[in-house]
Structure formats: structure tokens, C-alpha cells
Amino acid sequence: xxxxxxxxxxxxxxxxxxxLEKLFGxxxxxxxxxxxxxxxxFAAKETLVVKGTRDxxxxxxxxxxxxxxxxxxxxxxxxxxxxxxxxxxxxxQVRKSSQVTLQGSHGRVIASAIVAMRHLHIxxxxxxxxxxxxNKKIAIMIRGERSAILDNxxxxxxxxxxxxxxxxxxxxxxxxxxxxxxxxxxx
Numbered sequence: 001x002x003x004x005x006x007x008x009x010x011x012x013x014x015x016x017x018x019x020l021e022k023l024f025g026x027x028x029x030x031x032x033x034x035x036x037x038x039x040x041x042f043a044a045k046e047t048l049v050v051k052g053t054r055d056x057x058x059x060x061x062x063x064x065x066x067x068x069x070x071x072x073x074x075x076x077x078x079x080x081x082x083x084x085x086x087x088x089x090x091x092x093q094v095r096k097s098s099q100v101t102l103q104g105s106h107g108r109v110i111a112s113a114i115v116a117m118r119h120l121h122i123x124x125x126x127x128x129x130x131x132x133x134x135n136k137k138i139a140i141m142i143r144g145e146r147s148a149i150l151d152n153x154x155x156x157x158x159x160x161x162x163x164x165x166x167x168x169x170x171x172x173x174x175x176x177x178x179x180x181x182x183x184x185x186x187x
Contacts, residue, residue, distance in 0.1 A: 002184035023104025052082025121160035
């Protein structure tokens with residue numbers, strides 16, 4: 001049976017260079033707080049205020065490096081707290097997303113906010129071995145007191161370490177902790 005390590009993804013922000021400079025000033029560069037498991041990704045020292053229509057989070061971590069588009073990734077619970085409609089989408093797809101305001105030291109930006117669809121980051125080599133294609137949907141099985149099968153896990157093939165990403169709501173619902181192993185559910 002195939003096993004994969006789960007990483008629990010808390011709320012975070014991806015910024016474009018243009019928005020980074022609007023929020024922190026011209027030619028601003030993110031400072032690395034710590035490396036993340038995926039190659040070249042890091043948690044930045046910088047945080048932003050994320051404001052919805054009802055409430056706000058005072059310090060939401062930025063994930064670097066900069067991206068082509070700005071996007072805020074939240075859980076369903078985060079969306080309800082902020083007073084915005086939760087829109088589940090594949091990370092990077094923000095067409096029908098909700099909007100939040102990001103406040104930095106030098107300005108503010110209106111940004112797209114989504115609930116990222118659960119996904120499997122997988123290396124090209126592992127994808128070939130498992131016969132997985134980009135955007136394929138798979139299911140995972142969690143064993144334990146709150147065992148469950150989570151369907152509609154999107155496969156993301158690339159220069160990745162093979163890990164499943166779930167948000168905090170999903171992980172808490174089935175009693176998962178960061179770095180726990182789950183099983184690929186073969187129907």
C-alpha cells in the first residue's frame with residue numbers, strides 16, 4: 001500500500017513582487033524565517049494583517065519566494081471568521097475567489113482569498129512510478145480513532161517532495177498531525 005506524509009497547511013499568503021512592493025516599499029525583499037519542505041520555499045519573517053468584512057487576522061505569515069499572482073490561502077473556519085465566502089479552488093486558480101484586504105507597513109492591497117483544494121505534491125519520478133498525471137484526482141485513507149477517506153485530492157506533479165497538503169480544518173476533522181503518514185486509497 002502506498003503511503004505519503006501529510007503536511008498541515010495553516011493560513012498563509014503568496015505575494016507577487018508588485019504587491020510586495022505596495023505593501024512594504026520599493027525593492028523590498030522577503031527575509032527567510034525558515035525553510036519549508038518543498039524545494040526553494042520558505043516562511044518569511046514578514047507577516048501581514050488580513051482583513052475581511054467582519055474581522056481580521058493580525059499576523060498572517062508570507063510564504064516565499066514571490067509568485068506571479070497574489071493569493072491568500074485560508075481554511076473554511078478562517079473564511080467564516082473573516083466574514084467572507086469560502087471558495088474551494090486549486091491553488092493558483094483565483095478567478096471566482098473572495099476578496100480580502102492585506103495591510104502592510106507601506107500600504108494595502110485587495111487580494112484573492114481561497115480555500116486550497118487538498119492536494120498531493122509529487123516529484124516527476126514518483127509520479128511516473130505511480131502512473132500519476134498532473135491534475136489527476138486520488139483519495140487518501142486515514143486510519144485511527146477518526147478514520148476517514150478523503151476524496152478529490154488533486155495531484156500536482158513537479159519539482160516537489162512527495163507530500164499531501166491538507167488545511168487545518170481537514171487535519172483536525174480526522175485527527176491528523178503534521179508529518180503523519182496516510183495511505184493512498186486504491187478504489
